[in-house]
Amino acid sequence: MANRYALRMDLPQSWAIVDVFTGQPAVIRQKVMVGMSPREAEDMVVQMNVGDIRRRERAERKG
Known part of the structure; x- marks a missing residue:
């Protein structure tokens, strides 16, 4: 999955x-x-990307 957030x-x-x-x-x-x-910024972008990936994975499982 591509990262949603960048610096x-x-x-x-x-x-x-x-x-x-x-x-x-x-x-x-x-x-x-x-x-x-x-x-x-580096710390926050990592946290934001991890959270976004988790949200997208949950959405994919729900169908």
Whole structure:
């Protein structure tokens, strides 16, 4: 399965998490995922992709 979320550099040392399907910054709990430190963005994008894969796998099992 392809990852839904990826990192994009906004400014030096400022990263955004983007939805690769829409090209738009991701929004989690009404917060736009921009202006993040490299470490914070890397950790968050991994968590978001794992969660998305789990959701899609559950949806596939339900049919």
